[in-house]
Amino acid sequence: MSLRCESCAGISISHLVDLTTKEFDRVFPSTAYYRHHASFEDLEQSASNGCEVCRLILDAFKATPWDEALWVGTRQGRGSANIDLSMYARAKGLQVSDVKISISSSELWADQGLEAVRIWDTLMVLVGPNYARRDLDDEDEDVKWAMEHWVPVLPLTLTAARGKESNIEGIQVGRFRLEQSLASQANFKIARSWLEDCRSTHRSCLSSQPPQLPTRVIDVGIGPHSTTARIFVPERKLEADYIALSHCWGGNIETKLTSKTIVAWQDSLPCEELPANFKDAITITRELGIRYLWIDSLCILQESAHDWEVESAKMGRVYGDSTLTISAVAARSSKAGILVPSTEASRATDSPILLALNLPQAQDSLHPITNDPDMKIQVEHRDLEEEDLYTLHIHGPLNKRGWCLQESILSPRVLFYGAKQIYWKCPDGYASADGLSRHARGPPDLYREISVQLHADRLLPCSSSVSLSSRNNKRQLLLDYYALVKEYTSRQLTFGSDKFPAFSGLARRLSPTLGPYEAGIFLSDWRRGLLWYAEGRYAPHAPPYPYRAPSWSWAITDAALLFDSSTDDQQEPIPHPLQANLLESKIVPWRSHDQFGLLETGYLVIEGFTAPLVRSRQMANVRFGWLAHFDEPDSLGALSDRGIENDNRKDVSGLCTLLPMKTLSDDGETQVGPYTMLALPSMGGIAVGYYDFEIDFDAFEEDEYRLLLIHADDMSVMETENRNPNVRCLVIRPVEDGGEGAYERVGVAFLDPKSSRIEDWERRLVTLF
Numbered sequence: 001m002s003l004r005c006e007s008c009a010g011i012s013i014s015h016l017v018d019l020t021t022k023e024f025d026r027v028f029p030s031t032a033y034y035r036h037h038a039s040f041e042d043l044e045q046s047a048s049n050g051c052e053v054c055r056l057i058l059d060a061f062k063a064t065p066w067d068e069a070l071w072v073g074t075r076q077g078r079g080s081a082n083i084d085l086s087m088y089a090r091a092k093g094l095q096v097s098d099v100k101i102s103i104s105s106s107e108l109w110a111d112q113g114l115e116a117v118r119i120w121d122t123l124m125v126l127v128g129p130n131y132a133r134r135d136l137d138d139e140d141e142d143v144k145w146a147m148e149h150w151v152p153v154l155p156l157t158l159t160a161a162r163g164k165e166s167n168i169e170g171i172q173v174g175r176f177r178l179e180q181s182l183a184s185q186a187n188f189k190i191a192r193s194w195l196e197d198c199r200s201t202h203r204s205c206l207s208s209q210p211p212q213l214p215t216r217v218i219d220v221g222i223g224p225h226s227t228t229a230r231i232f233v234p235e236r237k238l239e240a241d242y243i244a245l246s247h248c249w250g251g252n253i254e255t256k257l258t259s260k261t262i263v264a265w266q267d268s269l270p271c272e273e274l275p276a277n278f279k280d281a282i283t284i285t286r287e288l289g290i291r292y293l294w295i296d297s298l299c300i301l302q303e304s305a306h307d308w309e310v311e312s313a314k315m316g317r318v319y320g321d322s323t324l325t326i327s328a329v330a331a332r333s334s335k336a337g338i339l340v341p342s343t344e345a346s347r348a349t350d351s352p353i354l355l356a357l358n359l360p361q362a363q364d365s366l367h368p369i370t371n372d373p374d375m376k377i378q379v380e381h382r383d384l385e386e387e388d389l390y391t392l393h394i395h396g397p398l399n400k401r402g403w404c405l406q407e408s409i410l411s412p413r414v415l416f417y418g419a420k421q422i423y424w425k426c427p428d429g430y431a432s433a434d435g436l437s438r439h440a441r442g443p444p445d446l447y448r449e450i451s452v453q454l455h456a457d458r459l460l461p462c463s464s465s466v467s468l469s470s471r472n473n474k475r476q477l478l479l480d481y482y483a484l485v486k487e488y489t490s491r492q493l494t495f496g497s498d499k500f501p502a503f504s505g506l507a508r509r510l511s512p513t514l515g516p517y518e519a520g521i522f523l524s525d526w527r528r529g530l531l532w533y534a535e536g537r538y539a540p541h542a543p544p545y546p547y548r549a550p551s552w553s554w555a556i557t558d559a560a561l562l563f564d565s566s567t568d569d570q571q572e573p574i575p576h577p578l579q580a581n582l583l584e585s586k587i588v589p590w591r592s593h594d595q596f597g598l599l600e601t602g603y604l605v606i607e608g609f610t611a612p613l614v615r616s617r618q619m620a621n622v623r624f625g626w627l628a629h630f631d632e633p634d635s636l637g638a639l640s641d642r643g644i645e646n647d648n649r650k651d652v653s654g655l656c657t658l659l660p661m662k663t664l665s666d667d668g669e670t671q672v673g674p675y676t677m678l679a680l681p682s683m684g685g686i687a688v689g690y691y692d693f694e695i696d697f698d699a700f701e702e703d704e705y706r707l708l709l710i711h712a713d714d715m716s717v718m719e720t721e722n723r724n725p726n727v728r729c730l731v732i733r734p735v736e737d738g739g740e741g742a743y744e745r746v747g748v749a750f751l752d753p754k755s756s757r758i759e760d761w762e763r764r765l766v767t768l769f
Helices: 013-022 040-048 052-063 087-092 141-149 185-201 276-287 305-312 315-320 343-348 389-395 403-410 448-455 461-471 474-489 501-514 523-530 636-641 715-721
Strands: 099-104 122-127 154-160 166-168 171-173 217-219 230-232 242-246 292-294 324-327 355-357 377-381 414-417 422-426 429-432 532-534 561-563 581-589 599-615 626-630 655-664 671-681 705-712 727-734 742-751 762-768
Touching: 013 099, 013 166, 040 052, 040 099, 052 087, 052 122, 052 154, 052 377, 154 171, 185 276, 185 414, 185 422, 242 276, 242 315, 242 403, 276 292, 276 324, 305 501, 315 403, 315 501, 324 403, 389 422, 403 448, 403 474, 403 501, 448 474, 448 501, 474 501, 474 523, 474 561, 523 581, 523 705, 532 742, 705 742, 727 762
Parallel strands: 242 292, 242 324, 324 414, 599 671, 742 762
Antiparallel strands: 099 122, 122 154, 154 377, 166 171, 217 230, 217 292, 355 377, 414 422, 422 429, 532 561, 581 599, 599 705, 599 762, 626 655, 626 742, 655 671, 705 727, 727 742
8 A cells, every 4th residue: 555644645636626616726726725734844754754645746846947948858757857946946945835735727728717627637736825826016025035936836747547537526537648659559449439439420520431542552451460561553443441641751761662663562562671650650550440551652653753743733632532641740750650659658667756546435535445556546747848739730840841731731630649649630629648628739720711621522511501601701711821821931841842732732722712823822812922021031032943933922932931911901892093903924834734733934914003122232220111021132242341240240131121212422413213212221220310321322232123012901991090001012123134024023012101102103014923
């Protein structure tokens, strides 16, 4: 029998829950808590005397940095934190150090209360005063001292065996205990139950009608005991369940499909030579009771440009029609493996820190009532680097890869394999092996309208009305689209030429609703589609050869991008007469008729107001001005010539201050026209006032630039707010040997001048290449 001191023997989960009805606070209650030891010294002495609960609490204090900013990467196991920076050291320095315990839920947001609790999975331990819940006077010296020495609340995790969980008043106690191996039969059983529930009980999910198989798939055999696999090429349209793999290559894959291996591999696939991810994907497919698997490097001829072009154009349908997609979201390369031992298991074996705490049954205490460990609630150290779908979405290696964005969004059902547990996503929602709600642990639900649109054709009939109404919501669909492009541009592609192909599946699925699509832009919203700019310092264009995209397309750069949100017109805008008009557009696909893939060329013919723009290398701080973002930098040599030292170059970006200018040079001959705009590099610093500097004409660049007005606020907004229109322009430059009126995009500019001034700009026909 495990040892408990008198203070620990009095702890009752049901009593802790009952206290929450008197006062509940997500962080820690003011009065409704269990009074544990009278001091931290008493807790330490009890641990030394053999109390396992006190030992667990003490070890957690030693292993946890007191400052949350120090948490990440500092704790690998029991007692490994720097003891001087630990909560233990802070607790030892307290003058008042009584120990208090309450119960809470890790799923709650800051503004949620007791009514939102669906699981009790956290014991909260507080030593000393609860300063986080007091109205403090910062001038009080005692309070200042206390704030410098206070100890934050220590969370401990409650877990229960899946299928043997208990509840109090209908609320589950303890999150599900995770398996020590991702390849355990228990995890496979969870995955099978998710798929079965989705198919049989989710009214908003996909039909169970088997999809048509892709051009080639891997036949993994029937059942988990199958030992052979082969490449299967259906001779006719064959409908059957199949799984697709979304993974990170992480370098060259030696074992891949080619014209030399395809014949032999149709008899037998050399499974022993496959990278770990592929072996594990085959195992998972078999365990889920599905016969066919699609993996890009094993189902597309890797040395055939023609086969790659044909099959890559189908990848949207491959993932969109799959019964399920396995997402190796934590594997950094194909060799890393998916079914690796859980990092939770390696941490748990560091020392025996898990304790069994029984729910009160015959007695109302934590003394053991049964010897069955599965019937007990366990308490353990809270993992300071807890894994969930949100953190995997933000920080996982798979979600840095450009191709994987459309794979994730197009897939109707996804089985995620993290480093610590498995997760599920389908149109009905999210699930995780630990049982925590998707509201607290799911990835950001950023593309709701796009998700509905992408899967509308395969949703069950009962959800069709929702789909139809969503299809008509083009405004929200476009907002989702630009958010999607923003995320896509922040991801990495091994080959820049994949910029369109890796996004083509999404664009192809959205085109029936949003209309014609050319070089990344839906012509129904072409103005906003053109108004992108660098999230960082610059958005340098790809080299002209091999051709990737027109200069006006967001695909021309590998930089992370933003889109101008001010061009989001209302449902029925009144167009401003200053806005540009699109007269003609054309793209020429490369070697095929796939307008969503590789391109040979493209252009737009736009009629709009233009004004000359001078880009200067002169460094000057100004208090007021408009903004311009140049895609590419001026030469560093020119800046250095003007006194900008190397240490300051990092501050120079494509962001410029834009000023109207009308003046003569010192020689009285160089005239800058009355509607010329001046762009000065923006470096920050103390403002010196509007026009409080002399213009250096020698700093002007020789290149000719113009502003091309693309968007102005709709008239209804202007009439309501009685202000100048917000004007959005492209910065353009003549194309060498391109002929009259031929320009390329080199940036954007944001202004709000008087309409009368813009009306004096010159209206031109501009062909953008």
